[in-house]
Amino acid sequence: MSRTAESLIAELDRIFVEQFEVTADAVVPGARLREDLDLDSLDAADMMIAIEKRFGIRLDDQVARTFRTVGDIHAYVRTLVAEKDAASTDDSGDQPAV
Protein backbone atom coordinates (compact mmCIF):
# COMPACT_ATOMS: atom_id res chain seq x y z
CA MET A 1 0.00 0.00 0.00
CA SER A 2 1.53 3.30 -0.95
CA ARG A 3 1.64 6.26 1.38
CA THR A 4 0.15 9.57 0.47
CA ALA A 5 2.67 12.33 -0.16
CA GLU A 6 1.49 14.18 2.95
CA SER A 7 1.87 11.25 5.27
CA LEU A 8 5.35 10.57 3.93
CA ILE A 9 6.43 14.16 4.51
CA ALA A 10 4.91 14.06 7.98
CA GLU A 11 6.83 10.90 8.76
CA LEU A 12 10.06 12.47 7.54
CA ASP A 13 9.47 15.61 9.57
CA ARG A 14 8.84 13.47 12.61
CA ILE A 15 12.40 12.09 12.25
CA PHE A 16 13.75 15.65 12.46
CA VAL A 17 11.73 16.37 15.55
CA GLU A 18 11.98 13.09 17.44
CA GLN A 19 15.47 11.97 16.54
CA PHE A 20 17.27 15.29 15.98
CA GLU A 21 15.46 17.43 18.51
CA VAL A 22 14.53 20.10 15.99
CA THR A 23 11.40 22.08 16.93
CA ALA A 24 8.43 21.18 14.76
CA ASP A 25 7.95 24.79 13.58
CA ALA A 26 11.48 24.88 12.21
CA VAL A 27 11.02 21.86 9.95
CA VAL A 28 9.86 23.60 6.79
CA PRO A 29 10.94 22.81 3.23
CA GLY A 30 13.02 25.97 2.99
CA ALA A 31 14.95 25.33 6.24
CA ARG A 32 18.68 24.95 5.63
CA LEU A 33 20.09 21.88 7.36
CA ARG A 34 23.32 23.38 8.57
CA GLU A 35 22.55 27.06 9.07
CA ASP A 36 18.96 26.86 10.32
CA LEU A 37 18.74 23.43 11.93
CA ASP A 38 22.34 23.04 13.18
CA LEU A 39 22.78 19.62 11.58
CA ASP A 40 26.39 18.87 10.66
CA SER A 41 28.13 16.08 8.76
CA LEU A 42 27.99 13.74 11.77
CA ASP A 43 24.23 14.27 11.96
CA ALA A 44 24.03 13.69 8.22
CA ALA A 45 25.24 10.10 8.66
CA ASP A 46 22.73 9.50 11.46
CA MET A 47 19.99 11.10 9.34
CA MET A 48 20.74 8.88 6.37
CA ILE A 49 20.58 5.78 8.56
CA ALA A 50 17.37 6.88 10.30
CA ILE A 51 15.66 7.54 6.96
CA GLU A 52 16.84 4.29 5.39
CA LYS A 53 15.60 2.36 8.38
CA ARG A 54 12.22 4.07 8.57
CA PHE A 55 11.39 3.71 4.88
CA GLY A 56 13.34 0.58 3.92
CA ILE A 57 15.15 2.41 1.13
CA ARG A 58 18.77 3.08 0.28
CA LEU A 59 19.94 6.64 -0.32
CA ASP A 60 22.63 7.27 -2.87
CA ASP A 61 25.70 8.78 -1.19
CA GLN A 62 26.36 11.19 -4.06
CA VAL A 63 22.83 12.54 -3.93
CA ALA A 64 22.79 12.67 -0.13
CA ARG A 65 25.90 14.87 -0.20
CA THR A 66 24.00 17.50 -2.19
CA PHE A 67 21.22 17.97 0.40
CA ARG A 68 21.05 21.56 1.57
CA THR A 69 17.46 21.97 2.78
CA VAL A 70 14.66 19.96 4.32
CA GLY A 71 12.89 20.25 0.96
CA ASP A 72 15.81 18.50 -0.81
CA ILE A 73 15.35 15.53 1.50
CA HIS A 74 11.57 15.53 1.05
CA ALA A 75 11.89 15.45 -2.72
CA TYR A 76 14.54 12.74 -2.89
CA VAL A 77 12.90 10.44 -0.38
CA ARG A 78 9.55 10.83 -2.15
CA THR A 79 11.14 9.70 -5.40
CA LEU A 80 12.81 6.69 -3.78
CA VAL A 81 9.70 5.63 -1.91
CA ALA A 82 7.61 5.97 -5.09
CA GLU A 83 10.13 3.80 -6.96
CA LYS A 84 10.04 1.24 -4.21
CA ASP A 85 6.25 1.16 -4.15
CA ALA A 86 6.17 0.78 -7.93
CA ALA A 87 8.61 -2.11 -7.74
CA SER A 88 6.61 -3.90 -5.08
CA THR A 89 3.44 -3.47 -7.16
CA ASP A 90 5.25 -5.06 -10.12
CA ASP A 91 6.29 -7.96 -7.92
CA SER A 92 2.75 -8.69 -6.88
CA GLY A 93 2.13 -10.02 -10.42
CA ASP A 94 -1.44 -11.18 -10.68
CA GLN A 95 -2.80 -8.80 -8.10
CA PRO A 96 -4.55 -5.78 -9.55
CA ALA A 97 -2.65 -2.53 -9.14
CA VAL A 98 -4.30 -0.11 -6.77
Add this chain to the structure above:
Amino acid sequence: MKRAVVVGSGMGGLTAAILLAKEGWSVTVLEQHTRAGGFLHRFFRRGVGYDTGFHYVGGARPDQLFGRAMKHLGVYDDVKWHPLDPDGFDVLRFPGFDFRVPVGVDRYRDRLVEAFPEERDGIDRYIAHTRAAVHAYGWFNLDDTVPPESILPFEQESVLDVTRRFFKDPRLTMVVAGQAALYGVPPKDAPFGLHAVVTDHFMQSATSIEGGGDRLTFALVRRLRALGGEVKLKRRVVSIEVADGQACGVTTADGEHYPADLVVADIHPRASLDLLPPGSVRPAYAARVRDARPGLAHVGAYLRVDGDLSVLGNHNLYRFASWDPSSVERPATPEETPFYFLTCPGQRHPAGVPGADQVVLGLIYTDYARFADARAAGEGAYRDLKQAVLDRFLATMLADHPGWSVVDAEASTPITTERFNGAWQGAAYGHYHSVGQMGRYRLPMVSKVRGLVNVGQTVGFPGICGAMMSAYVVCGELTGGSARLMAEVRAS
Protein backbone atom coordinates in the same frame (compact mmCIF):
# COMPACT_ATOMS: atom_id res chain seq x y z
CA MET B 1 49.13 22.78 28.81
CA LYS B 2 46.12 21.01 27.37
CA ARG B 3 44.94 17.99 29.29
CA ALA B 4 43.72 14.72 27.82
CA VAL B 5 42.20 11.81 29.70
CA VAL B 6 42.20 8.43 27.97
CA VAL B 7 39.61 5.90 29.15
CA GLY B 8 41.10 2.42 28.74
CA SER B 9 44.70 1.31 28.17
CA GLY B 10 44.17 -0.93 25.13
CA MET B 11 46.22 -0.58 21.95
CA GLY B 12 44.04 2.28 20.70
CA GLY B 13 44.16 4.16 24.00
CA LEU B 14 47.90 3.84 24.49
CA THR B 15 48.60 4.86 20.90
CA ALA B 16 46.42 7.95 21.26
CA ALA B 17 48.09 8.75 24.59
CA ILE B 18 51.58 8.68 23.07
CA LEU B 19 50.58 10.66 20.00
CA LEU B 20 49.00 13.38 22.16
CA ALA B 21 51.94 13.41 24.59
CA LYS B 22 54.26 13.84 21.61
CA GLU B 23 52.20 16.90 20.67
CA GLY B 24 52.73 18.38 24.11
CA TRP B 25 49.49 17.37 25.80
CA SER B 26 49.42 16.33 29.43
CA VAL B 27 47.98 12.81 29.25
CA THR B 28 46.46 10.53 31.89
CA VAL B 29 45.31 7.03 30.96
CA LEU B 30 42.72 5.54 33.31
CA GLU B 31 42.43 1.76 33.29
CA GLN B 32 39.88 -0.22 35.28
CA HIS B 33 41.97 -3.41 35.39
CA THR B 34 44.98 -4.17 37.57
CA ARG B 35 47.11 -4.48 34.43
CA ALA B 36 47.36 -2.27 31.37
CA GLY B 37 46.89 -3.40 27.77
CA GLY B 38 43.27 -4.45 27.34
CA PHE B 39 43.30 -7.48 25.05
CA LEU B 40 47.11 -7.37 24.97
CA HIS B 41 46.84 -8.58 28.55
CA ARG B 42 48.30 -11.92 29.66
CA PHE B 43 47.64 -13.79 32.85
CA PHE B 44 49.96 -16.13 34.71
CA ARG B 45 49.69 -19.59 36.25
CA ARG B 46 52.76 -20.86 38.14
CA GLY B 47 54.83 -18.25 36.37
CA VAL B 48 53.72 -19.36 32.90
CA GLY B 49 52.13 -16.57 30.84
CA TYR B 50 49.01 -16.98 28.71
CA ASP B 51 48.01 -14.37 26.16
CA THR B 52 44.32 -13.47 26.12
CA GLY B 53 43.86 -11.51 22.90
CA PHE B 54 47.04 -11.18 20.91
CA HIS B 55 49.00 -13.76 18.90
CA TYR B 56 50.50 -12.10 15.86
CA VAL B 57 50.44 -8.94 13.83
CA GLY B 58 50.93 -8.12 10.16
CA GLY B 59 53.16 -5.53 8.52
CA ALA B 60 55.56 -5.27 11.47
CA ARG B 61 58.82 -5.22 9.53
CA PRO B 62 60.58 -1.87 9.97
CA ASP B 63 59.65 -0.76 6.44
CA GLN B 64 55.96 -1.70 6.76
CA LEU B 65 52.97 0.08 8.26
CA PHE B 66 52.87 -1.41 11.75
CA GLY B 67 56.65 -1.44 12.05
CA ARG B 68 56.92 2.19 10.95
CA ALA B 69 54.21 3.19 13.39
CA MET B 70 56.05 1.39 16.20
CA LYS B 71 59.16 3.39 15.29
CA HIS B 72 57.13 6.58 15.13
CA LEU B 73 55.67 5.84 18.58
CA GLY B 74 59.21 5.12 19.81
CA VAL B 75 58.79 1.49 20.89
CA TYR B 76 60.09 -0.56 17.98
CA ASP B 77 63.47 -1.31 19.54
CA ASP B 78 61.98 -2.04 22.93
CA VAL B 79 60.16 -5.17 21.70
CA LYS B 80 61.55 -8.47 20.38
CA TRP B 81 59.74 -9.24 17.13
CA HIS B 82 59.64 -12.80 15.89
CA PRO B 83 58.80 -13.53 12.24
CA LEU B 84 56.48 -16.48 11.70
CA ASP B 85 57.26 -18.95 8.92
CA PRO B 86 57.17 -16.88 5.70
CA ASP B 87 56.41 -20.04 3.75
CA GLY B 88 53.25 -20.68 5.74
CA PHE B 89 52.47 -18.54 8.74
CA ASP B 90 48.87 -19.73 8.86
CA VAL B 91 47.73 -23.23 8.06
CA LEU B 92 44.07 -23.40 7.05
CA ARG B 93 42.93 -26.95 7.66
CA PHE B 94 39.79 -28.23 5.97
CA PRO B 95 38.61 -31.85 5.82
CA GLY B 96 41.41 -33.64 3.98
CA PHE B 97 43.09 -30.45 2.76
CA ASP B 98 45.68 -28.05 4.17
CA PHE B 99 46.40 -24.63 2.72
CA ARG B 100 49.52 -22.84 3.94
CA VAL B 101 49.28 -19.06 3.66
CA PRO B 102 52.67 -17.61 2.67
CA VAL B 103 54.12 -14.14 2.98
CA GLY B 104 53.90 -12.34 -0.37
CA VAL B 105 50.77 -11.86 -2.43
CA ASP B 106 52.47 -13.28 -5.53
CA ARG B 107 53.43 -16.40 -3.68
CA TYR B 108 49.87 -16.65 -2.33
CA ARG B 109 48.52 -16.33 -5.86
CA ASP B 110 50.87 -19.08 -7.12
CA ARG B 111 49.87 -21.37 -4.28
CA LEU B 112 46.18 -20.88 -5.01
CA VAL B 113 46.80 -21.63 -8.70
CA GLU B 114 48.81 -24.71 -7.79
CA ALA B 115 45.93 -26.04 -5.69
CA PHE B 116 43.16 -24.98 -8.10
CA PRO B 117 44.83 -24.84 -11.55
CA GLU B 118 41.57 -24.71 -13.48
CA GLU B 119 40.65 -21.46 -11.70
CA ARG B 120 43.73 -19.51 -12.72
CA ASP B 121 41.82 -16.70 -14.42
CA GLY B 122 39.44 -16.21 -11.54
CA ILE B 123 42.35 -16.20 -9.10
CA ASP B 124 44.18 -13.54 -11.09
CA ARG B 125 41.09 -11.39 -11.27
CA TYR B 126 40.51 -11.86 -7.55
CA ILE B 127 44.08 -10.80 -6.75
CA ALA B 128 43.71 -7.71 -8.95
CA HIS B 129 40.45 -6.83 -7.22
CA THR B 130 42.14 -7.26 -3.83
CA ARG B 131 44.97 -4.95 -4.82
CA ALA B 132 42.48 -2.31 -5.91
CA ALA B 133 40.67 -2.61 -2.59
CA VAL B 134 43.87 -2.32 -0.54
CA HIS B 135 44.85 0.74 -2.55
CA ALA B 136 41.59 2.48 -1.54
CA TYR B 137 42.63 2.59 2.12
CA GLY B 138 44.80 5.70 2.33
CA TRP B 139 46.01 5.29 5.91
CA PHE B 140 46.97 1.65 5.38
CA ASN B 141 49.26 2.72 2.56
CA LEU B 142 50.26 6.00 4.19
CA ASP B 143 48.96 7.67 1.07
CA ASP B 144 47.19 10.96 1.74
CA THR B 145 46.14 11.43 -1.88
CA VAL B 146 43.38 8.81 -1.68
CA PRO B 147 39.96 10.31 -0.83
CA PRO B 148 38.35 8.61 2.19
CA GLU B 149 35.21 7.71 0.27
CA SER B 150 37.17 5.43 -2.11
CA ILE B 151 36.73 2.62 0.40
CA LEU B 152 32.94 2.71 0.24
CA PRO B 153 32.42 0.48 -2.80
CA PHE B 154 34.71 -2.15 -1.28
CA GLU B 155 32.78 -2.28 1.97
CA GLN B 156 29.42 -2.76 0.30
CA GLU B 157 29.97 -6.33 -0.76
CA SER B 158 30.69 -9.36 1.39
CA VAL B 159 33.76 -11.56 1.08
CA LEU B 160 31.52 -14.49 0.26
CA ASP B 161 29.77 -12.62 -2.57
CA VAL B 162 33.07 -11.44 -4.04
CA THR B 163 34.81 -14.81 -3.85
CA ARG B 164 31.79 -16.60 -5.29
CA ARG B 165 31.83 -14.18 -8.19
CA PHE B 166 35.44 -15.03 -9.03
CA PHE B 167 35.60 -18.74 -8.18
CA LYS B 168 33.63 -21.77 -9.33
CA ASP B 169 34.92 -24.36 -6.87
CA PRO B 170 33.27 -23.80 -3.48
CA ARG B 171 36.42 -25.18 -1.85
CA LEU B 172 38.50 -22.37 -3.35
CA THR B 173 35.91 -19.88 -2.12
CA MET B 174 36.31 -21.28 1.37
CA VAL B 175 40.14 -21.36 1.23
CA VAL B 176 40.11 -17.64 0.47
CA ALA B 177 37.04 -16.52 2.43
CA GLY B 178 37.77 -18.77 5.42
CA GLN B 179 40.58 -16.44 6.43
CA ALA B 180 37.79 -14.25 7.75
CA ALA B 181 38.12 -16.36 10.89
CA LEU B 182 41.24 -14.30 11.52
CA TYR B 183 39.23 -11.20 12.30
CA GLY B 184 36.03 -12.83 13.49
CA VAL B 185 33.45 -11.81 10.92
CA PRO B 186 31.78 -14.61 8.95
CA PRO B 187 32.42 -14.48 5.18
CA LYS B 188 28.76 -13.84 4.38
CA ASP B 189 28.89 -10.58 6.33
CA ALA B 190 32.54 -9.47 6.25
CA PRO B 191 33.08 -6.44 3.99
CA PHE B 192 35.44 -7.37 1.18
CA GLY B 193 37.59 -4.28 1.83
CA LEU B 194 38.22 -5.38 5.40
CA HIS B 195 39.22 -8.83 4.21
CA ALA B 196 41.53 -7.40 1.56
CA VAL B 197 43.30 -5.09 3.99
CA VAL B 198 43.69 -7.62 6.81
CA THR B 199 44.93 -10.45 4.60
CA ASP B 200 47.26 -8.13 2.70
CA HIS B 201 48.61 -6.80 5.96
CA PHE B 202 49.54 -10.32 7.14
CA MET B 203 50.88 -11.33 3.76
CA GLN B 204 53.33 -8.43 4.02
CA SER B 205 54.81 -10.25 7.03
CA ALA B 206 53.44 -12.09 10.04
CA THR B 207 55.14 -11.47 13.36
CA SER B 208 54.71 -12.51 16.96
CA ILE B 209 56.24 -10.89 20.00
CA GLU B 210 58.59 -12.62 22.40
CA GLY B 211 56.92 -12.58 25.80
CA GLY B 212 53.52 -11.90 24.24
CA GLY B 213 51.30 -8.84 24.09
CA ASP B 214 52.42 -7.67 27.53
CA ARG B 215 55.80 -6.74 26.11
CA LEU B 216 54.22 -4.33 23.70
CA THR B 217 52.04 -2.87 26.46
CA PHE B 218 55.05 -2.35 28.73
CA ALA B 219 57.01 -0.70 25.94
CA LEU B 220 54.11 1.66 25.15
CA VAL B 221 53.60 2.53 28.83
CA ARG B 222 57.34 3.18 29.30
CA ARG B 223 57.35 5.43 26.29
CA LEU B 224 54.30 7.33 27.50
CA ARG B 225 55.92 7.87 30.90
CA ALA B 226 59.10 9.12 29.24
CA LEU B 227 56.95 11.68 27.44
CA GLY B 228 55.49 12.81 30.76
CA GLY B 229 52.19 10.92 30.54
CA GLU B 230 50.85 8.51 33.14
CA VAL B 231 48.80 5.33 33.34
CA LYS B 232 46.65 4.81 36.43
CA LEU B 233 45.42 1.29 37.09
CA LYS B 234 42.30 0.20 39.00
CA ARG B 235 40.56 3.41 37.94
CA ARG B 236 37.20 2.59 36.43
CA VAL B 237 35.65 5.60 34.77
CA VAL B 238 32.01 5.88 35.80
CA SER B 239 31.06 9.15 34.14
CA ILE B 240 32.17 11.59 31.48
CA GLU B 241 31.28 15.17 32.36
CA VAL B 242 29.93 17.56 29.76
CA ALA B 243 29.42 21.32 30.02
CA ASP B 244 27.87 23.33 27.17
CA GLY B 245 28.24 20.44 24.76
CA GLN B 246 31.95 20.08 25.56
CA ALA B 247 33.46 17.10 27.42
CA CYS B 248 35.32 18.52 30.40
CA GLY B 249 36.47 15.58 32.47
CA VAL B 250 35.74 12.17 33.90
CA THR B 251 35.07 10.66 37.31
CA THR B 252 36.31 7.28 38.48
CA ALA B 253 34.62 4.73 40.74
CA ASP B 254 36.78 5.86 43.67
CA GLY B 255 35.18 9.29 43.35
CA GLU B 256 38.16 11.11 41.91
CA HIS B 257 37.53 13.74 39.25
CA TYR B 258 39.93 14.26 36.34
CA PRO B 259 39.37 17.53 34.50
CA ALA B 260 40.22 17.41 30.80
CA ASP B 261 40.08 19.37 27.57
CA LEU B 262 39.82 16.13 25.65
CA VAL B 263 38.45 12.70 26.56
CA VAL B 264 39.61 9.78 24.42
CA ALA B 265 37.42 6.71 24.92
CA ASP B 266 39.14 3.41 24.07
CA ILE B 267 35.89 1.57 24.78
CA HIS B 268 32.83 0.72 22.73
CA PRO B 269 30.92 3.92 21.83
CA ARG B 270 27.94 2.30 23.49
CA ALA B 271 29.90 2.18 26.74
CA SER B 272 30.92 5.84 26.26
CA LEU B 273 27.27 6.70 25.74
CA ASP B 274 26.37 5.13 29.08
CA LEU B 275 28.99 7.32 30.78
CA LEU B 276 27.57 10.57 29.36
CA PRO B 277 24.89 12.66 31.07
CA PRO B 278 21.48 11.87 29.56
CA GLY B 279 20.62 14.06 26.59
CA SER B 280 24.26 14.74 25.60
CA VAL B 281 23.73 13.33 22.13
CA ARG B 282 20.78 13.38 19.79
CA PRO B 283 18.37 10.43 19.95
CA ALA B 284 19.33 9.40 16.39
CA TYR B 285 22.96 8.82 17.39
CA ALA B 286 22.01 7.13 20.66
CA ALA B 287 19.65 4.76 18.84
CA ARG B 288 22.24 3.95 16.25
CA VAL B 289 24.90 3.11 18.83
CA ARG B 290 22.47 1.13 21.00
CA ASP B 291 21.24 -0.85 17.99
CA ALA B 292 24.75 -1.70 16.77
CA ARG B 293 25.39 -5.40 16.88
CA PRO B 294 28.47 -6.57 18.81
CA GLY B 295 30.98 -8.90 17.17
CA LEU B 296 31.37 -12.62 17.76
CA ALA B 297 32.25 -13.75 21.25
CA HIS B 298 34.75 -16.49 21.96
CA VAL B 299 35.86 -19.16 24.37
CA GLY B 300 39.57 -19.01 25.02
CA ALA B 301 41.40 -22.21 25.91
CA TYR B 302 44.65 -21.91 27.85
CA LEU B 303 46.38 -25.25 27.78
CA ARG B 304 49.57 -27.03 28.59
CA VAL B 305 50.05 -30.00 26.35
CA ASP B 306 52.43 -32.98 26.39
CA GLY B 307 53.51 -34.32 23.03
CA ASP B 308 55.13 -33.21 19.84
CA LEU B 309 54.11 -29.58 19.48
CA SER B 310 56.61 -28.89 16.71
CA VAL B 311 53.77 -29.54 14.27
CA LEU B 312 52.57 -26.09 15.33
CA GLY B 313 56.09 -24.71 15.53
CA ASN B 314 56.18 -21.40 13.73
CA HIS B 315 52.66 -20.97 12.42
CA ASN B 316 49.04 -20.79 13.54
CA LEU B 317 46.42 -23.38 12.79
CA TYR B 318 42.90 -22.52 11.60
CA ARG B 319 40.88 -25.69 11.64
CA PHE B 320 37.47 -25.86 9.98
CA ALA B 321 35.27 -28.89 10.64
CA SER B 322 33.63 -28.55 7.23
CA TRP B 323 33.84 -26.71 3.93
CA ASP B 324 30.79 -24.72 4.80
CA PRO B 325 31.46 -20.97 5.19
CA SER B 326 29.09 -20.95 8.14
CA SER B 327 31.66 -22.93 10.14
CA VAL B 328 33.30 -19.59 10.94
CA GLU B 329 30.22 -18.33 12.75
CA ARG B 330 28.45 -21.46 13.98
CA PRO B 331 28.90 -21.29 17.73
CA ALA B 332 30.96 -23.83 19.59
CA THR B 333 28.60 -25.79 21.81
CA PRO B 334 28.82 -28.89 24.01
CA GLU B 335 27.88 -30.84 20.85
CA GLU B 336 30.28 -29.44 18.25
CA THR B 337 33.37 -27.34 17.62
CA PRO B 338 32.84 -26.09 14.06
CA PHE B 339 36.07 -24.07 14.07
CA TYR B 340 39.14 -23.67 16.21
CA PHE B 341 42.34 -21.62 16.16
CA LEU B 342 45.52 -22.91 17.80
CA THR B 343 48.89 -21.37 18.39
CA CYS B 344 51.94 -22.41 20.36
CA PRO B 345 54.00 -19.35 21.35
CA GLY B 346 56.41 -21.35 23.54
CA GLN B 347 57.59 -23.30 20.50
CA ARG B 348 58.99 -20.20 18.82
CA HIS B 349 60.13 -18.03 21.70
CA PRO B 350 62.62 -18.96 24.41
CA ALA B 351 60.50 -20.51 27.16
CA GLY B 352 62.20 -18.90 30.14
CA VAL B 353 59.94 -20.62 32.65
CA PRO B 354 59.49 -24.41 32.88
CA GLY B 355 56.27 -25.38 31.17
CA ALA B 356 56.07 -22.32 28.93
CA ASP B 357 57.14 -24.39 25.92
CA GLN B 358 54.02 -26.53 26.44
CA VAL B 359 51.57 -23.67 26.21
CA VAL B 360 48.89 -24.06 23.56
CA LEU B 361 46.34 -21.30 23.13
CA GLY B 362 42.99 -22.05 21.55
CA LEU B 363 40.20 -19.82 20.35
CA ILE B 364 36.72 -20.93 19.36
CA TYR B 365 33.82 -18.67 18.46
CA THR B 366 30.65 -19.03 20.45
CA ASP B 367 27.56 -17.05 21.30
CA TYR B 368 27.26 -14.68 24.21
CA ALA B 369 23.58 -15.36 24.89
CA ARG B 370 24.12 -19.03 25.65
CA PHE B 371 26.63 -18.19 28.37
CA ALA B 372 24.66 -15.24 29.69
CA ASP B 373 21.57 -17.43 30.01
CA ALA B 374 23.52 -20.14 31.81
CA ARG B 375 24.97 -17.51 34.08
CA ALA B 376 21.50 -16.20 34.88
CA ALA B 377 20.41 -19.76 35.65
CA GLY B 378 23.12 -20.05 38.29
CA GLU B 379 26.81 -20.60 38.89
CA GLY B 380 26.45 -24.38 38.47
CA ALA B 381 24.77 -24.16 35.06
CA TYR B 382 27.40 -21.70 33.88
CA ARG B 383 30.32 -23.85 35.07
CA ASP B 384 28.81 -26.94 33.46
CA LEU B 385 28.35 -25.21 30.13
CA LYS B 386 31.88 -23.83 30.19
CA GLN B 387 33.30 -27.28 30.97
CA ALA B 388 31.16 -29.00 28.34
CA VAL B 389 32.19 -26.57 25.58
CA LEU B 390 35.84 -26.89 26.61
CA ASP B 391 35.61 -30.70 26.72
CA ARG B 392 34.11 -30.87 23.23
CA PHE B 393 36.88 -28.63 21.92
CA LEU B 394 39.60 -30.71 23.62
CA ALA B 395 38.14 -33.93 22.24
CA THR B 396 38.09 -32.41 18.74
CA MET B 397 41.65 -31.15 19.08
CA LEU B 398 42.94 -34.47 20.44
CA ALA B 399 41.22 -36.42 17.67
CA ASP B 400 43.21 -34.24 15.24
CA HIS B 401 46.44 -34.65 17.24
CA PRO B 402 46.35 -38.17 18.69
CA GLY B 403 49.90 -37.94 20.08
CA TRP B 404 49.03 -35.09 22.45
CA SER B 405 47.78 -35.18 26.00
CA VAL B 406 46.45 -32.20 27.91
CA VAL B 407 48.27 -31.48 31.18
CA ASP B 408 46.39 -28.35 32.20
CA ALA B 409 43.29 -26.73 30.74
CA GLU B 410 41.58 -23.51 31.66
CA ALA B 411 38.95 -21.63 29.70
CA SER B 412 37.55 -18.14 29.45
CA THR B 413 34.03 -17.46 28.26
CA PRO B 414 32.33 -14.36 26.82
CA ILE B 415 31.34 -13.58 30.41
CA THR B 416 35.01 -13.64 31.46
CA THR B 417 35.89 -11.32 28.59
CA GLU B 418 33.07 -8.97 29.45
CA ARG B 419 34.27 -8.83 33.04
CA PHE B 420 37.98 -8.35 32.55
CA ASN B 421 37.89 -6.08 29.51
CA GLY B 422 34.48 -4.45 29.72
CA ALA B 423 33.92 -5.66 26.13
CA TRP B 424 30.25 -5.36 25.30
CA GLN B 425 28.74 -8.86 25.28
CA GLY B 426 32.25 -10.24 25.49
CA ALA B 427 32.91 -9.50 21.81
CA ALA B 428 36.44 -10.45 20.81
CA TYR B 429 36.71 -7.69 18.21
CA GLY B 430 34.28 -5.18 19.65
CA HIS B 431 31.97 -4.24 16.82
CA TYR B 432 30.43 -6.66 14.35
CA HIS B 433 32.48 -5.35 11.42
CA SER B 434 29.92 -6.37 8.81
CA VAL B 435 28.73 -4.92 5.50
CA GLY B 436 25.67 -3.56 7.31
CA GLN B 437 27.81 -1.86 9.97
CA MET B 438 30.87 -0.68 8.03
CA GLY B 439 31.40 1.61 5.07
CA ARG B 440 28.84 4.39 5.27
CA TYR B 441 27.37 2.76 8.38
CA ARG B 442 30.53 2.62 10.47
CA LEU B 443 30.42 4.14 13.92
CA PRO B 444 32.08 7.55 14.00
CA MET B 445 35.35 8.20 15.84
CA VAL B 446 34.61 11.85 16.39
CA SER B 447 31.49 12.28 18.48
CA LYS B 448 28.81 14.95 18.63
CA VAL B 449 30.09 15.88 22.07
CA ARG B 450 32.96 18.25 21.44
CA GLY B 451 36.16 17.08 23.08
CA LEU B 452 35.09 13.43 23.15
CA VAL B 453 36.51 10.99 20.63
CA ASN B 454 36.36 7.22 20.29
CA VAL B 455 39.30 5.01 19.41
CA GLY B 456 39.86 1.25 19.43
CA GLN B 457 38.93 -1.70 17.30
CA THR B 458 35.20 -0.99 17.33
CA VAL B 459 35.53 2.30 15.45
CA GLY B 460 38.58 1.06 13.56
CA PHE B 461 39.32 -2.36 12.17
CA PRO B 462 39.59 -5.51 14.28
CA GLY B 463 43.07 -6.30 15.59
CA ILE B 464 45.82 -4.34 17.27
CA CYS B 465 46.83 -2.64 14.04
CA GLY B 466 43.24 -1.56 13.45
CA ALA B 467 42.94 -0.25 17.01
CA MET B 468 46.25 1.58 16.63
CA MET B 469 45.25 3.11 13.28
CA SER B 470 42.02 4.46 14.77
CA ALA B 471 44.15 6.51 17.15
CA TYR B 472 46.28 7.81 14.27
CA VAL B 473 43.19 8.81 12.32
CA VAL B 474 41.62 10.61 15.29
CA CYS B 475 44.84 12.30 16.39
CA GLY B 476 45.42 13.36 12.79
CA GLU B 477 42.06 15.13 12.86
CA LEU B 478 42.74 16.70 16.25
CA THR B 479 46.21 17.96 15.46
CA GLY B 480 45.75 19.63 12.13
CA GLY B 481 45.11 16.96 9.54
CA SER B 482 46.21 13.43 8.74
CA ALA B 483 48.71 14.42 6.09
CA ARG B 484 51.40 15.58 8.50
CA LEU B 485 51.03 12.56 10.78
CA MET B 486 51.09 10.22 7.78
CA ALA B 487 54.23 11.89 6.50
CA GLU B 488 55.87 11.41 9.90
CA VAL B 489 55.03 7.71 9.94
CA ARG B 490 56.19 7.35 6.34
CA ALA B 491 59.52 8.88 7.31
CA SER B 492 59.90 6.68 10.42
